[in-house]
Amino acid sequence: MRLVSQPMNDFSLYFGLGKDHILDYVNGYDHILFVVALGAIYLVRDWKRILILITAFTIGHSITLALATLRIISVKTNLIEFLIPLTIFITAFSNLFRNEESIPRQPIQTNYALALFFGLVHGMGFSNYLRAILGKSEHIASPLLAFNIGLEFGQIIVVLLFLAASFILVDLIGVSRRDWKMVLSSAIAGIALILVKDRIFW
Numbered sequence: 319m320r321l322v323s324q325p326m327n328d329f330s331l332y333f334g335l336g337k338d339h340i341l342d343y344v345n346g347y348d349h350i351l352f353v354v355a356l357g358a359i360y361l362v363r364d365w366k367r368i369l370i371l372i373t374a375f376t377i378g379h380s381i382t383l384a385l386a387t388l389r390i391i392s393v394k395t396n397l398i399e400f401l402i403p404l405t406i407f408i409t410a411f412s413n414l415f416r417n418e419e420s421i422p423r424q425p426i427q428t429n430y431a432l433a434l435f436f437g438l439v440h441g442m443g444f445s446n447y448l449r450a451i452l453g454k455s456e457h458i459a460s461p462l463l464a465f466n467i468g469l470e471f472g473q474i475i476v477v478l479l480f481l482a483a484s485f486i487l488v489d490l491i492g493v494s495r496r497d498w499k500m501v502l503s504s505a506i507a508g509i510a511l512i513l514v515k516d517r518i519f520w
Contacts, residue, residue, distance in 0.1 A: 328460060328461060328464070329460060329463075329464040330464075331464075332451075332460075332461040332462075332464035332465045332468065333464045333465070333467055333468040333471070334468060335448075335451060335465060335468060336464065336465035336466060336467065336468020336469040336470075336471070336472065337468040337469070337471050337472040337475075338468075338472070339444070339447055339465075339468075339469065339472070340468075340469050340472030340473055340476065341472045341475060341476070348402050348403055348406060348513065349402075349440060349443070349444075350476055351406050351410075351506050351509060351510065352402070352405060352406045352409065352436070352440065353372075353375070353473055353476045353477065353480075354476065354480050354502070354506065355406055355409040355410040355413065355503065355506045355507075355510075356371055356372075356375065356409060356429060356432070356433055357371065357477060357480055357481070358410065358413050358498075358499055358502045358503045358506070359413050359416050359418050359429070359499050359503075360484075361481075361484050361485070361488055361489070361495065362481050362484065362485045362489065365481075368477060368481070370430060371429055371430060371433050372433075372470075372473060372474070372477060374430045374431075374433040374434040374437065375433040375434070375436075375437040375440075375473070376437065376470055376473075377434060377437065378433065378434045378435065378436065378437020378438045378440070378441060379437040379438065379440045379441030379444060379469070380437075380441065380466055381437075381438060381441060382437075382438045382439070382440075382441030382442045382445065383441035383442075383444050383445050383448070383462070383465075383466060383469075384441075384462060384466075385441075386441065386442045386445035386446075386449075387445045387448050387449055387452070387458060387462055388458065388462075391442075393442050395446055396517070396519040397519065398439065398442045398443050398446065399443070399517050399519075400514065400517040400518065400519055401439045402439060402440060402443050403510045403511075403513030403514045403517060404510075404514050405432075405436035405439050405440070406506060406507075406509075406510035406513070407507055407510035407511055407514060408432070408436075409429075409432055409436065410503045410504075410506040410507035410510060411503070411507045412428070412432070413499060413503035414499075414500060414503055414504065414507070416428075416499075418495050418496060418499055419495075444465075444469060448461070448462070448465050484498060
């Protein structure tokens with residue numbers, strides 16, 4: 319019985335750590351900002367595109383999370399800490415020039431590529447946290463999987479909360495979709511720019 323319960327306990331532990339890491343608005347707010355910036359141009363009716371977007375981000379950060387945690391690749395922490403807010407700024411700033419009315423007519427979104435590529439950067443940021451928890455443990459396959467699933471669960475919660483807010487403001491109250499996008503993206507870009515400035519390491 320102990321042999322069965324121990325792996326499950328470990329899975330629950332690392333799942334919770336991954337979920338809490340993405341939902342930690344004090345220490346993980348930069349990742350939350352990135353997820354919101356990715357979805358800022360979409361509404362509830364665009365749920366299929368948001369699903370593709372989150373999947374692209376998942377693929378990106380899963381790759382580097384695994385490679386960095388397994389120490390196959392190594393990037394300096396201060397560089398990653400600088401690049402993460404830079405990806406947020408680029409994503410939010412590019413939203414300002416996107417025509418939200420053309421989204422339904424575009425089968426391929428540039429945000430998909432941003433999500434995939436920038437997900438690679440964020441994966442290395444997640445790995446620093448996971449490596450600190452694992453220490454020198456050699457058995458990391460199960461914790462890595464559980465942590466990654468926890469991250470995804472946390473991201474889904476962030477997306478659902480964001481979509482609920484957009485539905486209330488745009489669909490119910492009647493705020494202009496363009497105004498919603500511009501205000502949200504401008505605010506995120508401004509915060510990200512401050513973070514970039516604070517994390518310059520040269």
